[in-house]
Amino acid sequence: MKDLRKLLRYLGPYRLDMIIGGLLILTETCFELFIPVIMADLIDVGVENRDIPYILSKGGQMVLCAALSLICGLLYARFVARSSYGWGARIREAQFEHVQRYAFSNLDRFSTSSLVTRMTTDVTVLQNAINGGFRPLVRAPMMLIMGLVLSIWMNPQLAVVFLVCAPILATILFCIVRKVAPMYSRLQRAVDRLNNVVQEGLTAIRAVKAFVRGEYEEEKFRGANAGLMETSQRTFRFATLNLPALQLVMYTSVVLIMWFGGNMILQSTLQVGELTGFLSYVFQVMNSLMMISNVFLLLTRSLASAQRIREVLVEEVALTSAEDAVREVPDGGVEFENVSFKYSAEAKEYALSGVNLRFEPGQTIGILGGTGSSKTTLVQLIPRLYDATEGTVKVGGRDVREYDLQALRDAVGIVLQKNVLFSGTVRENLQWGDSQADDETLWAACRAACADEFLQRMPKGLDTDLGQGGVNISGGQKQRLCIARALLKRPKILIFDDSTSAVDTATEGKIRASLASLKDVTKIVIAQRITSVMGADRIVILEDGRIHATGTHESLLKSDPIYQEIYASQMKGGQANGTAV
Secondary structure: OHHHHHHHHHHHHHHHHHHHHHHHHHHHHHHHHHHHHHHHHHHHHHHOOOOHHHHHHHHHHHHHHHHHHHHHHHHHHHHHHHHHHHHHHHHHHHHHHHHHOOOHHHHOOOOHHHHHHHHOHHHHHHHHHHHHHHHHHHHHHHHHHHHHHHHHHHOHHHHHHHHHHHHHHHHHHHHHHHHHHHHHHHHHHHHHHHHHHHHHHHHOHHHHHHOOOHHHHHHHHHHHHHHHHHHHHHHHHHHOOHHHHHHHHHHHHHHHHHHHHHHHHHOOOOOHHHHHHHHHHHHHHHHHHHHHHHHHHHHHHHHHHHHHHHHHHHOOOOOOOOOOOEOOOOOOOEEEEEEEEOOOOOOOOOOEEEEEEEEOOOOEEEEEEOOOOOHHHHHHOOOOOOOOOEEEEEEOOEEHHHEOHHHHHHOEEEEOOOOOOOOOEHHHHHOOOOOOOOHHHHHHHHHHOOOHHHHOOOOOHHHOEOOHHHOOOOHHHHHHHHHHHHHOOOOOEEEEEOOOOOOOHHHHHHHHHHHHOOOOOEEEEEOOOHHHOOOOOEEEEEEOOEEEEEEOHHHHHHHOHHHHHHHHHHOOOOEEOOEEO
Protein backbone atom coordinates (compact mmCIF):
# COMPACT_ATOMS: atom_id res chain seq x y z
CA MET A 1 0.00 0.00 0.00
CA LYS A 2 2.93 2.33 0.64
CA ASP A 3 3.90 2.19 -3.04
CA LEU A 4 0.34 2.94 -4.16
CA ARG A 5 -0.01 5.84 -1.73
CA LYS A 6 3.17 7.42 -3.05
CA LEU A 7 1.93 7.09 -6.64
CA LEU A 8 -1.35 8.78 -5.69
CA ARG A 9 0.70 11.95 -5.26
CA TYR A 10 0.83 12.12 -9.04
CA LEU A 11 -2.92 12.78 -9.21
CA GLY A 12 -2.14 16.50 -9.14
CA PRO A 13 -5.01 18.48 -10.74
CA TYR A 14 -7.07 15.29 -11.07
CA ARG A 15 -7.41 14.91 -7.30
CA LEU A 16 -10.57 17.05 -7.33
CA ASP A 17 -12.13 14.80 -10.00
CA MET A 18 -11.45 11.80 -7.78
CA ILE A 19 -13.09 13.47 -4.75
CA ILE A 20 -16.16 14.50 -6.76
CA GLY A 21 -16.40 10.94 -8.11
CA GLY A 22 -16.35 9.56 -4.56
CA LEU A 23 -19.13 11.92 -3.43
CA LEU A 24 -21.24 10.95 -6.45
CA ILE A 25 -20.87 7.26 -5.55
CA LEU A 26 -22.02 7.91 -1.98
CA THR A 27 -25.03 9.86 -3.25
CA GLU A 28 -25.88 7.12 -5.76
CA THR A 29 -25.70 4.47 -3.04
CA CYS A 30 -27.98 6.42 -0.71
CA PHE A 31 -30.66 6.64 -3.40
CA GLU A 32 -30.39 2.89 -4.07
CA LEU A 33 -30.71 2.05 -0.37
CA PHE A 34 -33.97 3.97 -0.12
CA ILE A 35 -35.65 1.87 -2.81
CA PRO A 36 -36.24 -1.38 -0.77
CA VAL A 37 -37.80 0.62 2.10
CA ILE A 38 -40.17 2.37 -0.32
CA MET A 39 -40.93 -0.95 -2.05
CA ALA A 40 -41.86 -2.59 1.27
CA ASP A 41 -44.36 0.22 2.02
CA LEU A 42 -45.75 0.02 -1.53
CA ILE A 43 -46.54 -3.70 -1.11
CA ASP A 44 -47.61 -3.79 2.54
CA VAL A 45 -49.71 -0.62 2.48
CA GLY A 46 -50.59 0.23 -1.10
CA VAL A 47 -51.08 -3.25 -2.57
CA GLU A 48 -52.70 -4.76 0.53
CA ASN A 49 -55.18 -1.84 0.85
CA ARG A 50 -55.52 -1.48 -2.94
CA ASP A 51 -54.70 2.20 -2.54
CA ILE A 52 -53.86 3.22 -6.13
CA PRO A 53 -52.80 6.82 -5.32
CA TYR A 54 -50.45 5.49 -2.61
CA ILE A 55 -49.02 2.92 -5.03
CA LEU A 56 -48.46 5.61 -7.67
CA SER A 57 -46.88 7.92 -5.10
CA LYS A 58 -44.46 5.28 -3.84
CA GLY A 59 -43.81 4.09 -7.39
CA GLY A 60 -42.96 7.66 -8.39
CA GLN A 61 -40.56 7.91 -5.43
CA MET A 62 -38.84 4.69 -6.54
CA VAL A 63 -38.52 5.97 -10.13
CA LEU A 64 -37.13 9.28 -8.87
CA CYS A 65 -34.55 7.50 -6.68
CA ALA A 66 -33.56 5.24 -9.57
CA ALA A 67 -33.26 8.21 -11.98
CA LEU A 68 -31.15 10.23 -9.54
CA SER A 69 -28.98 7.17 -8.90
CA LEU A 70 -28.49 6.75 -12.67
CA ILE A 71 -27.53 10.41 -13.13
CA CYS A 72 -25.00 10.16 -10.29
CA GLY A 73 -23.58 6.99 -11.88
CA LEU A 74 -23.16 8.66 -15.28
CA LEU A 75 -21.50 11.73 -13.77
CA TYR A 76 -19.23 9.49 -11.72
CA ALA A 77 -18.10 7.65 -14.86
CA ARG A 78 -17.08 10.96 -16.45
CA PHE A 79 -15.08 12.19 -13.46
CA VAL A 80 -13.37 8.88 -12.67
CA ALA A 81 -12.35 8.33 -16.31
CA ARG A 82 -10.75 11.76 -16.42
CA SER A 83 -8.93 11.23 -13.12
CA SER A 84 -7.70 7.68 -13.87
CA TYR A 85 -6.37 8.39 -17.36
CA GLY A 86 -4.92 11.72 -16.29
CA TRP A 87 -3.20 9.99 -13.37
CA GLY A 88 -1.84 7.29 -15.67
CA ALA A 89 -0.50 9.90 -18.11
CA ARG A 90 1.29 11.75 -15.31
CA ILE A 91 2.85 8.53 -13.98
CA ARG A 92 4.11 7.59 -17.47
CA GLU A 93 5.50 11.08 -17.92
CA ALA A 94 7.21 10.94 -14.52
CA GLN A 95 8.77 7.57 -15.33
CA PHE A 96 9.99 8.69 -18.75
CA GLU A 97 11.46 11.92 -17.37
CA HIS A 98 13.22 10.03 -14.59
CA VAL A 99 14.65 7.46 -17.01
CA GLN A 100 16.03 10.33 -19.13
CA ARG A 101 18.09 11.39 -16.10
CA TYR A 102 19.45 7.88 -15.56
CA ALA A 103 23.15 7.28 -15.94
CA PHE A 104 24.31 4.27 -17.93
CA SER A 105 24.85 2.43 -14.63
CA ASN A 106 21.18 2.97 -13.73
CA LEU A 107 20.04 1.68 -17.12
CA ASP A 108 22.16 -1.43 -16.60
CA ARG A 109 19.79 -2.43 -13.75
CA PHE A 110 16.67 -2.53 -15.93
CA SER A 111 16.11 -4.34 -19.19
CA THR A 112 14.53 -2.30 -21.97
CA SER A 113 11.55 -4.65 -22.17
CA SER A 114 10.95 -4.29 -18.42
CA LEU A 115 10.98 -0.48 -18.63
CA VAL A 116 8.52 -0.61 -21.53
CA THR A 117 6.20 -2.90 -19.53
CA ARG A 118 6.41 -0.66 -16.48
CA MET A 119 5.46 2.42 -18.53
CA THR A 120 2.61 0.71 -20.39
CA THR A 121 1.11 -2.48 -18.95
CA ASP A 122 1.76 -1.67 -15.29
CA VAL A 123 0.31 1.82 -15.62
CA THR A 124 -2.72 0.37 -17.43
CA VAL A 125 -3.23 -2.02 -14.48
CA LEU A 126 -3.36 1.00 -12.13
CA GLN A 127 -5.80 2.81 -14.42
CA ASN A 128 -8.03 -0.26 -14.54
CA ALA A 129 -7.89 -0.48 -10.75
CA ILE A 130 -9.30 3.07 -10.55
CA ASN A 131 -11.84 2.59 -13.35
CA GLY A 132 -13.06 -0.77 -12.10
CA GLY A 133 -12.24 -0.59 -8.41
CA PHE A 134 -12.85 2.94 -7.13
CA ARG A 135 -16.64 2.69 -7.38
CA PRO A 136 -16.97 -0.59 -5.43
CA LEU A 137 -14.23 0.52 -3.02
CA VAL A 138 -16.39 3.47 -1.91
CA ARG A 139 -19.80 1.91 -2.54
CA ALA A 140 -19.36 -1.62 -1.14
CA PRO A 141 -18.48 -0.77 2.50
CA MET A 142 -21.34 1.70 2.68
CA MET A 143 -23.82 -0.77 1.17
CA LEU A 144 -22.54 -3.52 3.46
CA ILE A 145 -22.92 -1.47 6.63
CA MET A 146 -26.19 0.21 5.69
CA GLY A 147 -27.62 -3.04 4.33
CA LEU A 148 -26.85 -4.83 7.58
CA VAL A 149 -28.26 -1.99 9.69
CA LEU A 150 -31.47 -1.65 7.64
CA SER A 151 -32.05 -5.41 7.41
CA ILE A 152 -31.66 -5.78 11.19
CA TRP A 153 -34.02 -2.82 11.61
CA MET A 154 -36.58 -4.48 9.32
CA ASN A 155 -36.40 -7.94 10.92
CA PRO A 156 -33.72 -8.91 13.47
CA GLN A 157 -34.70 -12.60 13.37
CA LEU A 158 -34.18 -13.03 9.64
CA ALA A 159 -30.97 -10.99 9.81
CA VAL A 160 -29.37 -13.84 11.78
CA VAL A 161 -29.33 -15.98 8.60
CA PHE A 162 -27.04 -13.86 6.52
CA LEU A 163 -25.15 -12.59 9.56
CA VAL A 164 -23.96 -16.21 9.70
CA CYS A 165 -23.52 -16.59 5.91
CA ALA A 166 -21.70 -13.29 5.34
CA PRO A 167 -18.62 -14.19 7.48
CA ILE A 168 -18.40 -17.55 5.67
CA LEU A 169 -18.31 -15.75 2.31
CA ALA A 170 -15.81 -13.21 3.64
CA THR A 171 -13.51 -16.05 4.81
CA ILE A 172 -13.66 -17.77 1.40
CA LEU A 173 -12.91 -14.52 -0.44
CA PHE A 174 -10.02 -13.73 1.92
CA CYS A 175 -8.44 -17.13 1.18
CA ILE A 176 -8.79 -16.53 -2.58
CA VAL A 177 -7.17 -13.08 -2.39
CA ARG A 178 -4.35 -14.39 -0.21
CA LYS A 179 -3.63 -17.15 -2.71
CA VAL A 180 -3.74 -14.90 -5.78
CA ALA A 181 -1.73 -11.95 -4.39
CA PRO A 182 1.82 -13.27 -5.04
CA MET A 183 0.79 -14.64 -8.44
CA TYR A 184 0.33 -11.16 -9.92
CA SER A 185 4.03 -10.32 -9.47
CA ARG A 186 4.95 -13.50 -11.33
CA LEU A 187 2.43 -12.59 -14.03
CA GLN A 188 4.06 -9.19 -14.66
CA ARG A 189 7.52 -10.79 -14.83
CA ALA A 190 6.15 -13.19 -17.45
CA VAL A 191 4.94 -10.16 -19.44
CA ASP A 192 8.48 -8.73 -19.18
CA ARG A 193 9.96 -11.92 -20.62
CA LEU A 194 7.50 -11.97 -23.51
CA ASN A 195 8.17 -8.30 -24.33
CA ASN A 196 11.90 -8.97 -24.26
CA VAL A 197 11.58 -11.78 -26.82
CA VAL A 198 9.32 -9.66 -29.05
CA GLN A 199 11.67 -6.69 -28.86
CA GLU A 200 14.77 -8.71 -29.70
CA GLY A 201 13.03 -10.57 -32.50
CA LEU A 202 11.71 -7.43 -34.19
CA THR A 203 14.86 -5.34 -33.67
CA ALA A 204 17.07 -8.04 -35.15
CA ILE A 205 14.60 -9.22 -37.82
CA ARG A 206 17.13 -8.70 -40.61
CA ALA A 207 19.73 -10.82 -38.83
CA VAL A 208 17.09 -13.48 -38.17
CA LYS A 209 16.24 -13.64 -41.87
CA ALA A 210 19.89 -13.55 -42.93
CA PHE A 211 20.75 -16.52 -40.73
CA VAL A 212 17.46 -18.31 -41.46
CA ARG A 213 16.67 -18.48 -37.75
CA GLY A 214 12.97 -17.73 -38.07
CA GLU A 215 11.91 -21.11 -36.69
CA TYR A 216 14.29 -20.76 -33.74
CA GLU A 217 12.83 -17.31 -32.90
CA GLU A 218 9.31 -18.65 -33.30
CA GLU A 219 10.10 -21.43 -30.86
CA LYS A 220 11.60 -18.95 -28.38
CA PHE A 221 8.50 -16.75 -28.68
CA ARG A 222 6.27 -19.80 -28.34
CA GLY A 223 8.03 -20.72 -25.09
CA ALA A 224 7.71 -17.21 -23.61
CA ASN A 225 4.10 -16.96 -24.79
CA ALA A 226 3.26 -20.36 -23.30
CA GLY A 227 4.90 -19.29 -20.03
CA LEU A 228 2.71 -16.19 -19.90
CA MET A 229 -0.37 -18.24 -20.77
CA GLU A 230 0.31 -20.81 -18.03
CA THR A 231 1.03 -18.11 -15.45
CA SER A 232 -2.17 -16.28 -16.43
CA GLN A 233 -4.21 -19.47 -16.27
CA ARG A 234 -2.89 -20.35 -12.80
CA THR A 235 -3.53 -16.82 -11.56
CA PHE A 236 -7.03 -16.34 -12.91
CA ARG A 237 -8.09 -19.91 -12.16
CA PHE A 238 -8.04 -18.91 -8.50
CA ALA A 239 -9.15 -15.31 -9.07
CA THR A 240 -12.39 -16.40 -10.74
CA LEU A 241 -13.41 -18.60 -7.78
CA ASN A 242 -14.95 -15.57 -6.09
CA LEU A 243 -18.03 -15.64 -8.34
CA PRO A 244 -19.08 -19.26 -7.63
CA ALA A 245 -18.29 -18.70 -3.94
CA LEU A 246 -20.60 -15.70 -3.89
CA GLN A 247 -23.36 -17.53 -5.74
CA LEU A 248 -23.15 -20.52 -3.40
CA VAL A 249 -23.44 -18.43 -0.23
CA MET A 250 -25.96 -15.97 -1.69
CA TYR A 251 -28.40 -18.59 -2.96
CA THR A 252 -28.02 -20.59 0.26
CA SER A 253 -28.93 -17.42 2.17
CA VAL A 254 -31.92 -16.79 -0.10
CA VAL A 255 -33.22 -20.36 0.37
CA LEU A 256 -32.87 -20.14 4.16
CA ILE A 257 -34.49 -16.69 4.32
CA MET A 258 -37.36 -17.81 2.09
CA TRP A 259 -37.84 -20.87 4.30
CA PHE A 260 -37.81 -19.03 7.60
CA GLY A 261 -39.57 -15.97 6.14
CA GLY A 262 -42.33 -18.12 4.60
CA ASN A 263 -42.98 -19.75 7.95
CA MET A 264 -43.10 -16.32 9.60
CA ILE A 265 -45.64 -15.12 7.00
CA LEU A 266 -47.79 -18.19 7.66
CA GLN A 267 -47.61 -17.38 11.36
CA SER A 268 -48.54 -13.74 10.56
CA THR A 269 -45.37 -12.42 12.19
CA LEU A 270 -43.99 -11.11 8.88
CA GLN A 271 -45.53 -9.32 5.92
CA VAL A 272 -44.80 -10.11 2.26
CA GLY A 273 -43.49 -6.59 1.59
CA GLU A 274 -41.05 -6.84 4.49
CA LEU A 275 -39.72 -10.15 3.13
CA THR A 276 -39.32 -8.65 -0.35
CA GLY A 277 -37.47 -5.60 0.97
CA PHE A 278 -35.37 -7.80 3.23
CA LEU A 279 -34.32 -9.96 0.29
CA SER A 280 -33.24 -6.79 -1.55
CA TYR A 281 -30.93 -5.95 1.34
CA VAL A 282 -29.60 -9.51 1.36
CA PHE A 283 -28.63 -9.19 -2.28
CA GLN A 284 -27.06 -5.80 -1.60
CA VAL A 285 -25.01 -7.12 1.31
CA MET A 286 -23.81 -10.16 -0.64
CA ASN A 287 -23.05 -8.08 -3.71
CA SER A 288 -21.12 -5.63 -1.59
CA LEU A 289 -18.97 -8.50 -0.31
CA MET A 290 -18.47 -9.59 -3.91
CA MET A 291 -17.46 -6.09 -4.91
CA ILE A 292 -15.03 -5.91 -1.99
CA SER A 293 -13.42 -9.18 -3.10
CA ASN A 294 -13.08 -7.84 -6.66
CA VAL A 295 -11.56 -4.66 -5.28
CA PHE A 296 -9.03 -6.71 -3.32
CA LEU A 297 -8.13 -8.67 -6.45
CA LEU A 298 -7.68 -5.46 -8.44
CA LEU A 299 -5.81 -3.89 -5.56
CA THR A 300 -3.54 -6.91 -5.21
CA ARG A 301 -2.58 -6.76 -8.87
CA SER A 302 -2.22 -2.98 -8.81
CA LEU A 303 0.08 -3.23 -5.76
CA ALA A 304 2.43 -5.49 -7.73
CA SER A 305 2.42 -2.99 -10.60
CA ALA A 306 2.77 -0.03 -8.23
CA GLN A 307 5.87 -1.60 -6.70
CA ARG A 308 7.44 -2.08 -10.14
CA ILE A 309 6.65 1.51 -11.15
CA ARG A 310 7.99 2.91 -7.90
CA GLU A 311 11.24 0.99 -8.42
CA VAL A 312 11.78 3.09 -11.54
CA LEU A 313 10.84 6.36 -9.83
CA VAL A 314 12.89 5.86 -6.66
CA GLU A 315 15.99 4.61 -8.47
CA GLU A 316 18.65 7.05 -7.33
CA VAL A 317 20.29 8.68 -10.33
CA ALA A 318 23.95 7.70 -10.17
CA LEU A 319 25.31 10.86 -11.84
CA THR A 320 24.15 14.35 -10.93
CA SER A 321 25.55 17.85 -11.23
CA ALA A 322 27.31 19.45 -8.27
CA GLU A 323 25.41 22.14 -6.34
CA ASP A 324 27.70 24.95 -7.55
CA ALA A 325 28.42 23.29 -10.88
CA VAL A 326 30.68 24.96 -13.43
CA ARG A 327 28.69 25.79 -16.56
CA GLU A 328 31.48 26.61 -18.98
CA VAL A 329 34.12 24.20 -20.31
CA PRO A 330 37.19 26.35 -21.17
CA ASP A 331 38.90 24.04 -23.64
CA GLY A 332 39.16 20.46 -24.90
CA GLY A 333 42.09 19.33 -22.77
CA VAL A 334 41.57 15.85 -21.25
CA GLU A 335 43.51 14.23 -18.42
CA PHE A 336 43.22 10.84 -16.74
CA GLU A 337 44.92 10.65 -13.33
CA ASN A 338 45.30 7.12 -11.91
CA VAL A 339 41.89 6.18 -13.27
CA SER A 340 40.42 2.75 -12.56
CA PHE A 341 36.87 1.71 -13.34
CA LYS A 342 34.53 -1.23 -12.89
CA TYR A 343 30.88 -1.40 -13.90
CA SER A 344 29.56 -2.48 -10.51
CA ALA A 345 30.86 -2.48 -6.97
CA GLU A 346 30.45 -6.27 -6.86
CA ALA A 347 32.68 -6.83 -9.92
CA LYS A 348 35.87 -8.73 -9.07
CA GLU A 349 38.03 -7.12 -11.76
CA TYR A 350 38.45 -3.58 -13.05
CA ALA A 351 37.61 -2.82 -16.68
CA LEU A 352 40.24 -0.05 -16.58
CA SER A 353 43.25 -0.02 -14.26
CA GLY A 354 45.75 2.71 -13.44
CA VAL A 355 45.20 4.88 -16.52
CA ASN A 356 47.35 8.04 -16.73
CA LEU A 357 46.92 10.09 -19.90
CA ARG A 358 46.92 13.72 -20.96
CA PHE A 359 45.51 15.09 -24.23
CA GLU A 360 46.24 18.71 -25.09
CA PRO A 361 43.50 20.92 -26.56
CA GLY A 362 43.26 20.60 -30.34
CA GLN A 363 45.22 17.34 -30.51
CA THR A 364 44.12 14.33 -32.54
CA ILE A 365 44.35 11.16 -30.45
CA GLY A 366 44.08 7.64 -31.83
CA ILE A 367 43.13 4.71 -29.60
CA LEU A 368 43.85 1.13 -30.65
CA GLY A 369 43.37 -2.17 -28.88
CA GLY A 370 41.87 -5.58 -29.16
CA THR A 371 38.24 -6.45 -28.52
CA GLY A 372 37.49 -6.08 -24.81
CA SER A 373 40.43 -3.80 -24.10
CA SER A 374 38.00 -1.12 -22.75
CA LYS A 375 38.52 1.49 -25.45
CA THR A 376 34.87 2.55 -25.36
CA THR A 377 34.81 2.48 -21.56
CA LEU A 378 37.75 4.91 -21.48
CA VAL A 379 36.08 7.57 -23.63
CA GLN A 380 32.70 7.20 -21.88
CA LEU A 381 34.31 8.59 -18.73
CA ILE A 382 34.99 11.93 -20.47
CA PRO A 383 31.33 13.11 -20.79
CA ARG A 384 30.46 11.33 -17.51
CA LEU A 385 28.37 8.60 -19.03
CA TYR A 386 30.01 6.68 -16.19
CA ASP A 387 32.05 7.98 -13.25
CA ALA A 388 35.55 6.69 -12.59
CA THR A 389 35.64 4.23 -9.67
CA GLU A 390 39.07 5.49 -8.64
CA GLY A 391 41.15 8.44 -9.76
CA THR A 392 40.12 11.62 -11.57
CA VAL A 393 39.07 12.48 -15.09
CA LYS A 394 39.63 16.13 -15.99
CA VAL A 395 38.32 18.20 -18.88
CA GLY A 396 39.57 21.74 -19.38
CA GLY A 397 41.71 21.38 -16.26
CA ARG A 398 38.74 20.56 -13.97
CA ASP A 399 37.38 17.33 -12.54
CA VAL A 400 34.40 16.35 -14.70
CA ARG A 401 32.33 16.01 -11.50
CA GLU A 402 32.62 19.77 -10.98
CA TYR A 403 30.77 20.55 -14.21
CA ASP A 404 27.07 20.85 -14.83
CA LEU A 405 26.22 17.63 -16.68
CA GLN A 406 24.45 19.40 -19.54
CA ALA A 407 27.29 21.87 -20.02
CA LEU A 408 29.88 19.07 -20.01
CA ARG A 409 27.98 16.91 -22.47
CA ASP A 410 27.29 19.89 -24.73
CA ALA A 411 31.05 20.38 -24.91
CA VAL A 412 31.63 16.74 -25.91
CA GLY A 413 30.42 15.39 -29.23
CA ILE A 414 30.38 11.61 -29.36
CA VAL A 415 29.62 9.30 -32.25
CA LEU A 416 28.80 6.00 -30.61
CA GLN A 417 29.95 2.60 -31.81
CA LYS A 418 26.32 1.71 -32.46
CA ASN A 419 24.89 4.35 -34.78
CA VAL A 420 21.51 5.60 -33.62
CA LEU A 421 19.10 7.51 -35.84
CA PHE A 422 15.48 8.27 -35.04
CA SER A 423 12.28 8.05 -37.01
CA GLY A 424 11.84 11.20 -39.06
CA THR A 425 13.67 13.17 -41.72
CA VAL A 426 17.40 13.77 -42.18
CA ARG A 427 16.88 17.38 -41.08
CA GLU A 428 15.13 16.35 -37.84
CA ASN A 429 17.96 13.95 -36.99
CA LEU A 430 20.73 16.44 -37.74
CA GLN A 431 19.06 19.13 -35.65
CA TRP A 432 19.71 17.01 -32.57
CA GLY A 433 23.16 18.59 -32.83
CA ASP A 434 21.81 22.12 -33.26
CA SER A 435 18.07 22.69 -33.14
CA GLN A 436 18.44 26.17 -34.68
CA ALA A 437 20.69 25.17 -37.58
CA ASP A 438 19.58 26.47 -40.99
CA ASP A 439 19.97 24.62 -44.29
CA GLU A 440 23.35 26.18 -45.03
CA THR A 441 24.75 25.03 -41.68
CA LEU A 442 23.27 21.55 -42.09
CA TRP A 443 24.76 21.16 -45.56
CA ALA A 444 28.17 22.38 -44.31
CA ALA A 445 28.16 19.65 -41.64
CA CYS A 446 27.06 17.07 -44.21
CA ARG A 447 29.92 18.10 -46.53
CA ALA A 448 32.43 17.76 -43.68
CA ALA A 449 31.09 14.25 -42.98
CA CYS A 450 30.85 13.39 -46.71
CA ALA A 451 27.12 12.83 -46.26
CA ASP A 452 26.28 15.35 -48.99
CA GLU A 453 27.36 12.80 -51.63
CA PHE A 454 24.32 10.58 -51.11
CA LEU A 455 21.91 13.25 -49.82
CA GLN A 456 22.19 15.18 -53.08
CA ARG A 457 21.06 12.08 -54.97
CA MET A 458 17.92 11.82 -52.86
CA PRO A 459 14.90 13.65 -54.33
CA LYS A 460 13.97 15.33 -51.04
CA GLY A 461 17.50 15.96 -49.76
CA LEU A 462 17.40 17.00 -46.10
CA ASP A 463 13.67 16.25 -45.98
CA THR A 464 14.16 12.59 -46.86
CA ASP A 465 12.34 10.29 -44.45
CA LEU A 466 14.80 7.86 -42.87
CA GLY A 467 12.17 5.41 -41.61
CA GLN A 468 12.30 3.79 -38.19
CA GLY A 469 15.90 3.83 -36.96
CA GLY A 470 17.21 4.87 -40.37
CA VAL A 471 16.24 1.63 -42.15
CA ASN A 472 16.18 3.40 -45.53
CA ILE A 473 19.92 4.04 -45.67
CA SER A 474 23.06 1.91 -45.44
CA GLY A 475 25.36 1.47 -42.45
CA GLY A 476 28.01 3.76 -43.91
CA GLN A 477 25.44 6.45 -44.64
CA LYS A 478 24.17 6.19 -41.07
CA GLN A 479 27.70 6.69 -39.77
CA ARG A 480 28.22 9.80 -41.89
CA LEU A 481 24.94 11.34 -40.73
CA CYS A 482 25.89 10.63 -37.11
CA ILE A 483 29.24 12.35 -37.66
CA ALA A 484 27.48 15.37 -39.22
CA ARG A 485 25.12 15.49 -36.24
CA ALA A 486 28.05 15.52 -33.80
CA LEU A 487 29.83 18.27 -35.78
CA LEU A 488 26.75 20.48 -35.53
CA LYS A 489 27.22 20.62 -31.75
CA ARG A 490 30.47 22.56 -32.33
CA PRO A 491 32.01 20.68 -29.39
CA LYS A 492 35.40 21.21 -27.78
CA ILE A 493 36.00 17.43 -27.76
CA LEU A 494 34.96 15.06 -30.56
CA ILE A 495 34.94 11.32 -29.87
CA PHE A 496 34.64 8.83 -32.72
CA ASP A 497 34.07 5.33 -31.40
CA ASP A 498 34.90 3.17 -34.43
CA SER A 499 32.46 5.38 -36.33
CA THR A 500 33.95 4.98 -39.81
CA SER A 501 34.09 1.19 -39.84
CA ALA A 502 31.36 0.96 -42.52
CA VAL A 503 32.88 3.73 -44.67
CA ASP A 504 35.28 3.02 -47.55
CA THR A 505 38.88 4.14 -47.15
CA ALA A 506 38.61 6.95 -49.71
CA THR A 507 35.61 8.49 -47.95
CA GLU A 508 37.30 7.99 -44.59
CA GLY A 509 40.31 9.91 -45.89
CA LYS A 510 38.06 12.82 -46.87
CA ILE A 511 36.42 12.82 -43.43
CA ARG A 512 39.84 12.84 -41.73
CA ALA A 513 40.90 15.79 -43.88
CA SER A 514 37.75 17.70 -42.87
CA LEU A 515 38.33 16.95 -39.20
CA ALA A 516 41.95 18.11 -39.44
CA SER A 517 40.69 21.63 -40.17
CA LEU A 518 39.07 21.77 -36.70
CA LYS A 519 42.13 23.19 -34.96
CA ASP A 520 40.56 24.03 -31.57
CA VAL A 521 38.76 20.71 -31.18
CA THR A 522 40.33 17.73 -29.43
CA LYS A 523 39.62 14.68 -31.58
CA ILE A 524 39.70 11.20 -30.06
CA VAL A 525 39.42 8.41 -32.61
CA ILE A 526 38.83 4.79 -31.60
CA ALA A 527 39.51 2.60 -34.59
CA GLN A 528 40.24 -0.91 -35.78
CA ARG A 529 41.96 0.26 -38.99
CA ILE A 530 45.44 1.60 -38.48
CA THR A 531 44.95 4.02 -41.36
CA SER A 532 42.35 5.82 -39.26
CA VAL A 533 44.94 6.85 -36.63
CA MET A 534 48.26 6.96 -38.48
CA GLY A 535 48.08 10.75 -38.80
CA ALA A 536 47.16 11.31 -35.15
CA ASP A 537 49.34 13.49 -32.92
CA ARG A 538 49.39 10.64 -30.45
CA ILE A 539 48.32 7.00 -30.48
CA VAL A 540 47.30 5.11 -27.32
CA ILE A 541 47.37 1.31 -27.29
CA LEU A 542 45.17 -0.38 -24.69
CA GLU A 543 45.55 -3.97 -23.58
CA ASP A 544 43.25 -5.57 -20.99
CA GLY A 545 42.18 -2.20 -19.63
CA ARG A 546 45.72 -0.90 -19.15
CA ILE A 547 47.89 1.50 -21.13
CA HIS A 548 50.30 -0.65 -23.10
CA ALA A 549 52.05 2.11 -25.04
CA THR A 550 51.63 5.67 -26.30
CA GLY A 551 53.43 7.60 -29.02
CA THR A 552 53.30 8.70 -32.63
CA HIS A 553 52.90 6.36 -35.56
CA GLU A 554 56.64 6.48 -36.31
CA SER A 555 57.81 5.90 -32.73
CA LEU A 556 55.40 3.02 -32.12
CA LEU A 557 56.28 1.41 -35.45
CA LYS A 558 59.91 1.37 -34.37
CA SER A 559 59.50 0.21 -30.78
CA ASP A 560 56.17 -1.47 -30.02
CA PRO A 561 55.60 -5.11 -31.05
CA ILE A 562 51.79 -4.92 -30.79
CA TYR A 563 51.65 -1.89 -33.06
CA GLN A 564 54.09 -3.56 -35.45
CA GLU A 565 51.86 -6.63 -35.57
CA ILE A 566 48.74 -4.54 -36.30
CA TYR A 567 50.59 -2.59 -38.97
CA ALA A 568 51.98 -5.71 -40.58
CA SER A 569 48.59 -7.43 -40.66
CA GLN A 570 46.77 -4.46 -42.19
CA MET A 571 49.33 -2.70 -44.38
CA LYS A 572 50.39 -5.27 -46.90
CA GLY A 573 53.45 -4.09 -48.76
CA GLY A 574 54.42 -1.84 -45.81
CA GLN A 575 57.13 -2.39 -43.26
CA ALA A 576 57.16 -3.90 -39.79
CA ASN A 577 60.06 -2.91 -37.58
CA GLY A 578 61.97 -1.74 -40.61
CA THR A 579 61.57 -5.02 -42.46
CA ALA A 580 59.55 -5.33 -45.65
CA VAL A 581 56.41 -7.38 -45.30
